[in-house]
Amino acid sequence: MSGVRVLVGTRKGAFVLTSDGKREKWDVSGPHLGGWEIYHLKGSPVDPNRLYASQSSGWFGQQIQRSNDGGKTWEPVGNKFVYDGIPGTHQWYDGTPHPWEFKRVWHLEPSLNDPDTVYAGVEDAALFRTTDGGQTWEELSGLRGHGSGPHWTPGAGGMCLHTILIDPSRPDRMYIAISAAGAFRTDNAGKTWQPINRGLKSQHIPDPTAEVGHCVHRIAMHKSRPGVLFMQKHWDVMRSDNAGESWEEVSGNLPSDFGFPIDVHAHEPETIYVVPIKSDSEHYPPEGKLRVYRSRTGGNEWEALTKGLPQRDCYVNVLRDAMAVDSLDKCGIYFGTTGGQVYASADAGDSWAPIVRDLPAVVSVEVQTLP
Amino acid sequence: MIRVELPAHLRTLARVNGEVTLDVKGQATQRSVLDALEARYPVLRGAIRDHVTQQRRPFLRFFACQEDLSHESPDTPLPDQVACGKEPLLIIGAIAGG
Numbered sequence: 001m002s003g004v005r006v007l008v009g010t011r012k013g014a015f016v017l018t019s020d021g022k023r024e025k026w027d028v029s030g031p032h033l034g035g036w037e038i039y040h041l042k043g044s045p046v047d048p049n050r051l052y053a054s055q056s057s058g059w060f061g062q063q064i065q066r067s068n069d070g071g072k073t074w075e076p077v078g079n080k081f082v083y084d085g086i087p088g089t090h091q092w093y094d095g096t097p098h099p100w101e102f103k104r105v106w107h108l109e110p111s112l113n114d115p116d117t118v119y120a121g122v123e124d125a126a127l128f129r130t131t132d133g134g135q136t137w138e139e140l141s142g143l144r145g146h147g148s149g150p151h152w153t154p155g156a157g158g159m160c161l162h163t164i165l166i167d168p169s170r171p172d173r174m175y176i177a178i179s180a181a182g183a184f185r186t187d188n189a190g191k192t193w194q195p196i197n198r199g200l201k202s203q204h205i206p207d208p209t210a211e212v213g214h215c216v217h218r219i220a221m222h223k224s225r226p227g228v229l230f231m232q233k234h235w236d237v238m239r240s241d242n243a244g245e246s247w248e249e250v251s252g253n254l255p256s257d258f259g260f261p262i263d264v265h266a267h268e269p270e271t272i273y274v275v276p277i278k279s280d281s282e283h284y285p286p287e288g289k290l291r292v293y294r295s296r297t298g299g300n301e302w303e304a305l306t307k308g309l310p311q312r313d314c315y316v317n318v319l320r321d322a323m324a325v326d327s328l329d330k331c332g333i334y335f336g337t338t339g340g341q342v343y344a345s346a347d348a349g350d351s352w353a354p355i356v357r358d359l360p361a362v363v364s365v366e367v368q369t370l371p
Numbered sequence: 372m373i374r375v376e377l378p379a380h381l382r383t384l385a386r387v388n389g390e391v392t393l394d395v396k397g398q399a400t401q402r403s404v405l406d407a408l409e410a411r412y413p414v415l416r417g418a419i420r421d422h423v424t425q426q427r428r429p430f431l432r433f434f435a436c437q438e439d440l441s442h443e444s445p446d447t448p449l450p451d452q453v454a455c456g457k458e459p460l461l462i463i464g465a466i467a468g469g
Contacts, residue, residue, distance in 0.1 A: 035379075059378070059430040061417050080417060
């Protein structure tokens with residue numbers, strides 16, 4: 001019987017939540033790597049028991065952990081992330097030049113066809129890759145070599161490369177996103193990159209339509225239509241139908257178009273999900289009501305999904321990497337909150353129930369659909 | 372024989388219990404002790420000193436014999452009591468909440 005494994009990264013460790021295909025009863029395992037911040041953990045699409053985790057600490061720096069048994073046991077692998085060449089400077093919050101400094105790995109994206117190849121998005125923003133299962137990491141420096149780096153600035157969470165999407169139909173094409181620089185695309189496996197931010201408008205930069213400087217929070221795609229992208233920006237929900245060449249706003253009737261995660265239904269490429277947050281300084285749901293919004297039209301027309309979610313006195317946040325979907329039928333949707341709850345819907349968002357309520361603040365959620 | 376006491380999270384990472392004892396060639400300094408420590412436990416590379424600059428991570432301190440050695444040169448000889456194994460070199464995580 002099929003099942004799901006939910007991988008949860010929190011401020012104080014990793015948790016592995018498992019269930020059968022009904023997704024009603026859950027086993028909770030953890031904390032793994034307790035006491036450390038687990039910004040992200042994710043499994044290989046070709047070897048689901050091969051997991052990678054980003055483990056970090058303000059005291060002890062960065063570690064990468066690898067599991068070969070679906071998260072039961074872990075072993076540390078390489079943690080040396082060194083920028084290629086002279087790192088140079090980006091803009092600091094006040095606009096002055098600030099040297100590039102490695103702080104942590106935000107996101108790990110395993111290759112679609114090789115369990116030993118993984119991409120890592122890091123703060124200060126850069127893209128690294130391992131081809132030996134995490135033992136060694138090299139920067140794909142063509143991204144920072146684009147030349148716009150001196151105009152990139154950190155968002156409130158730091159200058160992080162947080163989104164990595166690999167086009168399943170064109171393996172040399174990848175998309176990444178950086179707060180606050182914007183979205184970039186490579187068509188040659190990371191050698192060179194181009195910014196893909198036409199159509200974005202951001203009032204926090206001198207030219208609101210500049211080529212770079214936009215605080216993109218998250219991008220999502222459906223694997224059957226990799227040229228169609230959906231974006232949750234600092235403000236505004238956007239879509240692109242031409243691989244990022246241009247974007248149009250699809251915020252429509254959302255109560256707030258500020259938010260962090262965005263995801264796509266596993267079987268319906270025009271069905272997308274966001275979690276509106278009140279504002280850039282009020283990181284909690286409008287009116288204290290935790291609502292996932294679903295659009296079945298690829299944006300613009302949104303419906304609130306509330307059944308099973310707290311509809312009063314709720315002031316948690318849902319961070320950018322903390323939403324995921326499984327590929328069962330019906331599609332399961334999962335998200336975690338800064339209050340430590342992980343909610344699951346086994347009916348594409350129509351109804352929700354907490355898997356756990358009292359974890360440390362949740363930073364990331366990934367889901368594996370198991371045979 | 373040099374004795375080194377690690378913070379709990381680094382003991383977990385290195386999979387050791389209690390103090391670590393090291394044979395250090397030549398004079399016992401912060402650098403020579405940390406070199407020996409990292410050679411024995413490669414997983415600690417980058418967790419105490421920066422991979423490239425070899426600077427002490429900012430939220431870690433080095434204490435021994437009731438003294439703070441954190442700001443000593445890495446090549447300054449450690450106190451005799453540490454060098455002869457009567458006292459441990461303490462690697463301490465800053466008490467900074469979390």
